[in-house]
Amino acid sequence: MEKVRKGIAIYKNTRICWLVIIVLAMIAIVASLTDFIRDLHSGLGFGGFILILSSLLFKVTIIINDESVKVSIGLGIIREKIQLQAITSCEPVSNLWITYNVPFGFGPGWRTYNAWGKQAVELRHKNGRVYRIGTAEPEEMSQNIRERIKRLEV
Numbered sequence: 656m657e658k659v660r661k662g663i664a665i666y667k668n669t670r671i672c673w674l675v676i677i678v679l680a681m682i683a684i685v686a687s688l689t690d691f692i693r694d695l696h697s698g699l700g701f702g703g704f705i706l707i708l709s710s711l712l713f714k715v716t717i718i719i720n721d722e723s724v725k726v727s728i729g730l731g732i733i734r735e736k737i738q739l740q741a742i743t744s745c746e747p748v749s750n751l752w753i754t755y756n757v758p759f760g761f762g763p764g765w766r767t768y769n770a771w772g773k774q775a776v777e778l779r780h781k782n783g784r785v786y787r788i789g790t791a792e793p794e795e796m797s798q799n800i801r802e803r804i805k806r807l808e809v
Contacts, residue, residue: 665721668717669716670715670771671770672712672715672771675713679709679712709729711729711730711733714729714770715727715768716731717790720803721739721803722739724736724742724788724800726786735766739803739804741782742780742800742804745800745804746777748787749773749775750773750787750789766785767786767789768787774789774790774792775790776788778800
């Protein structure tokens with residue numbers, strides 16, 4: 656965890672998705688050693704695909720400032736900005752085992768962002784949507800968010 660006081664960010668945490676990196680590297684190695692990739696063109700295309708996929712999913716970054724919680728996956732193409740004013744509850748939770756190493760997931764009314772592990776913070780939005788953000792510091796992160804929300808209410 657990194658606290659930044661001089662800039663806008665109050666809380667910043669980046670976690671690397673090691674399982675994603677290892678699995679994609681293994682797929683690339685196995686595919687290159689098998690008959691799946693026989694010529695240079697398809698090999699370069701598959702390698703490029705793995706590189707793009709890796710850059711999209713290799714880390715999860717959480718930034719909390721006085722106005723919002725921002726979560727981005729990889730290089731930031733996949734990202735979410737949740738306004739603090741719209742959060743109705745913020746609690747530390749445990750993720751289901753199936754989502755321990757999944758960088759992001761979504762469905763009707765919910766989103767999950769997680770590099771690895773079972774600890775997370777659950778944010779409930781005024782519109783009913785639920786966000787689960789994986790972190791190694793759920794107590795500290797949820798306390799930080801609740802403090803920011805209280806400052807907005809004053």
